[in-house]
Amino acid sequence: MSRPRDVLDALHATIVGQNEVCEALVLGLIAGGHVLLEGAPGVAKTLACRALAAAVGGAFRRVQFTPDLLPSDIVGTRVFDQKSGEFTTVLGPLFANVVLADEINRAPAKVQSALLEGMQERRATIGPRTYDLPAPFVVMATMNPYDSDGTYPLPHAQLDRFLAKVVVTYPTREEERAIVDRFGAGEPPLPANVASVEDVLRWQDDARRVYVDAALRDYAVELVRATRGAELVAHGASPRAALALVQLGRARAYLDERAFATPDDVRDVAPAVLRHRLSWDDRIALDGADPEAIVRGIVASVPAP
């Protein structure tokens, strides 16, 4: 039986650095939540998702979001079979265990809605029938913060569906050197079947039983409440963020093979849970303030229990 730590180790064996990204992907898998990765092109967002899918086994689909994509391109469609004279259903790439939605903000709102509805409801409707999506079902979406021409920014309510958002930064000089060494002669093979789909379902079940003390639940609520009315924050995080903090805190404790969560678990995942759930005051651009520093400041301002 595999442990989540095995998958994390497999990711580290493929990806140079990017510890936060690798950990967020595994935590998303354990918590059964979707993860949004934002970073410049070429910083291993897509590779990390592919490596995760390869390590876990199961079905993996990648969808490159483009402005001309249609909802049926990701959900599926009904095709008329001339031989039988009947309509048959062709399931789209959404029907997979790990779905990589590459450059999610390049598709129009209608397509984003179709994907996000599947993420929330874990089912999709094609024609007259509704189909359950497979379990586990995890969406890893990527976004490029630059080249905003021709993009469709995700509305606040849709961003809230993502359990965590990770900002993928450029590697350090040493990491970049290691990337050249490791990938210079072509991409090394991805880790294969380190864990099974059944393992993942068991982890998700076990993680739900991780004990979260009342003081920690209070802490999660205080963290979320601290975002409301904070300087330069126009709209704070929703109660869903408090649930996400507890859910991801549980996953982090489980990854560390603990049966209970600690304040570190909640505090460490807080930036990933909160950063995409805040909308900013217009003054932030005028002040030249760094949203990331503000999020970390809000987290630091709430005393841990």
Add this chain to the structure above:
Amino acid sequence: MTRLAAIALVAAAPAFASCAAAGAQALRPLHVTALSMRADRMRIDVGAVFHLAIHAHVREHVAALDELVIPDVGTMQLLGDERSVTHAGGETDVVETLTLEPVKSGAYTFRPAYLDAIDARTGRPSRFSSNAVRVVVVAPVASAAERYGALARLGGEVLLALLACVAVVLAAIGALRLRRARARARADVAPAAPPPAAAAPAPARAPRDEVAEALRAYRLSPAEPALRRLRASLFTAAGTNGGSTLGDALAATTDRELRIALIAAERAAFGPPADRDEASRELAGATEAWLR
């Protein structure tokens, strides 16, 4: 303008001057991963003392963070300004703690502290800002009953003080007479006793003593308040304060026995109720081992 405002301007002056003179080239490249500000109390009486702490964390090892500009504190009196710089794993934490005393009531918002640097992640000159902090200063209002009660208490205290003074004078006179009588009775005259040494101020309790005391209280009653006290005393012994996490405490100490006790305290505080008894025994044992 208060002294702190002046200090803030003095602290900010080099940053402004360097910006004006040399532009972004004068800024240091830094990975600023945290910049926050918090007050230890959000509601303060006029004349009461509170602390405003500004915390900055950079991934680089720096001797000082002179770029950090603290906010103006308006009409508040600055009673102290302490800056501490700590290093761990090649990274730097800077904590500046202002001790303030408000002199007039009303809500006051401290503008964000900030520092200008080249953002090492993007290579661009950036201004990193903390959160703002809003405090409410209230004038202490006493009801008529409280005022009369306070007057009565004051009268009683004055009367008691007078009685105590009379008793001390009488006792001194009695002691003097007795001593003279004894001196007369003796053939030889004893040398005058040296004047009693002034009582030394009670030393601040060492963290180890506080842990020992908290452990005694915890053994007597292993309930939640005693557990909280013991855990807090262990965190203090590690060099962290309230509101820190186990990760902070472990990063602050290399004392192996203390680290074991800290981990045991975490399990006792946040572990499942079914494991509490065992965790409690483990905590007491680990703490005792550290104290030895």
